Amino acid sequence: MQHFCNVRVSESMEERDRPICPKCGYDQTGEVATWGTQCPTRGICTECGLVFNWSYVMRPELGQVPWYVEHARGLRSFVWRSLRTPFHLILPHRFWKQLDPAKPVSIVRLVLWVILALFIVHTLVAIPNGYNAWIRSSWNWSRVTFQQYQQMHGNYAYAEMLFDGYFYPYLDAIPRPWSQQSSHKWTLDIRRGWHFRVGHSHSPHIVSAGMLLLWSIVLLAIPHTRRLSKLRARHVVRAIILSIFMIAMSYELTHLIRTMYELDWIPRAAFPVLDGLPVMFCWVWLFVFWGCAVHLGWLIRPSRLLIALGTIASILGGTTLSVYIFIITTS
Numbered sequence: 336m337q338h339f340c341n342v343r344v345s346e347s348m349e350e351r352d353r354p355i356c357p358k359c360g361y362d363q364t365g366e367v368a369t370w371g372t373q374c375p376t377r378g379i380c381t382e383c384g385l386v387f388n389w390s391y392v393m394r395p396e397l398g399q400v401p402w403y404v405e406h407a408r409g410l411r412s413f414v415w416r417s418l419r420t421p422f423h424l425i426l427p428h429r430f431w432k433q434l435d436p437a438k439p440v441s442i443v444r445l446v447l448w449v450i451l452a453l454f455i456v457h458t459l460v461a462i463p464n465g466y467n468a469w470i471r472s473s474w475n476w477s478r479v480t481f482q483q484y485q486q487m488h489g490n491y492a493y494a495e496m497l498f499d500g501y502f503y504p505y506l507d508a509i510p511r512p513w514s515q516q517s518s519h520k521w522t523l524d525i526r527r528g529w530h531f532r533v534g535h536s537h538s539p540h541i542v543s544a545g546m547l548l549l550w551s552i553v554l555l556a557i558p559h560t561r562r563l564s565k566l567r568a569r570h571v572v573r574a575i576i577l578s579i580f581m582i583a584m585s586y587e588l589t590h591l592i593r594t595m596y597e598l599d600w601i602p603r604a605a606f607p608v609l610d611g612l613p614v615m616f617c618w619v620w621l622f623v624f625w626g627c628a629v630h631l632g633w634l635i636r637p638s639r640l641l642i643a644l645g646t647i648a649s650i651l652g653g654t655t656l657s658v659y660i661f662i663i664t665t666s
């Protein structure tokens with residue numbers, strides 16, 4: 336074992352302890368072994384050309400970004416960063432400038448955050464959604480107020496509203512007595528939603544999903560572009576997870592705007608403008624986010640060819656997937 340500048344380098348070193356290029360994952364053990372009595376502060380990867388700080392390679396935790404949720408330590412910092420991360424995410428150029436390849440990646444933490452954040456957002460949207468679904472359900476044709484409905488069905492009235500809110504327009508729950516004999520025991524009957532049509536109201540979000548799918552294929556599955564990008568898969572996976580978060584947010588916001596319109600909570604004249612806004616923003620955001628990821632975040636050079644290829648592929652992929660799903664769901 337050799338010992339240089341407090342860095343131990345040995346052949347038997349564990350894979351995860353080896354110094355690697357943070358961008359492409361190229362093993363830097365050989366480079367470290369050439370150090371004599373002094374060690375440089377900056378290095379350059381012979382594989383991908385990334386100029387990096389050796390301290391970030393040896394101790395990745397030094398590269399933590401103060402507002403970013405993936406780098407949170409402890410619950411308080413997690414909560415605080417959970418609120419700040421989406422605001423930074425809205426402006427992709429600022430986001431990626433700070434998240435260069437040397438910054439540590441924690442996929443597990445990011446996935447947990449996205450699940451938790453979307454669950455909270457979905458719950459908040461489920462409340463007006465459930466109320467709206469109840470108003471639109473057949474029960475209201477008899478002009479029963481919610482108070483009367485609640486007297487008839489007890490807590491199952493709330494359970495129905497919450498269920499319908501969560502799963503509208505996919506599933507619809509209706510309280511019914513457990514059996515003919517006993518009217519005290521109740522259960523929820525779950526059926527297919529009344530208003531559910533995939534191709535009609537989901538096609539803008541399917542375009543977003545197709546755009547994301549094609550960018551993922553370009554960077555992870557096509558050997559030529561993979562070689563061109565010289566990128567560890569985890570960087571791309573991070574961008575995919577963040578894109579899923581934004582697509583889901585645009586979906587939730589669209590639903591909320593439609594529910595508010597149906598409940599007469601927003602002016603009727605504003606609806607045509609507001610309705611398309613979240614998904615339009617999401618499309619523009621996806622273009623800018625992936626372009627900035629390639630050029631500013633991952634520092635891929637030359638970047639123009641890859642950005643052009645990814646953007647064209649994502650437009651074609653998004654529209655193709657949307658048309659395909661429209662055809663299979665309407666035929």
Ligand SMILES: [Zn+2]
Nearest residue numbers: 356359380383
């Ligand atoms: Zn490299």
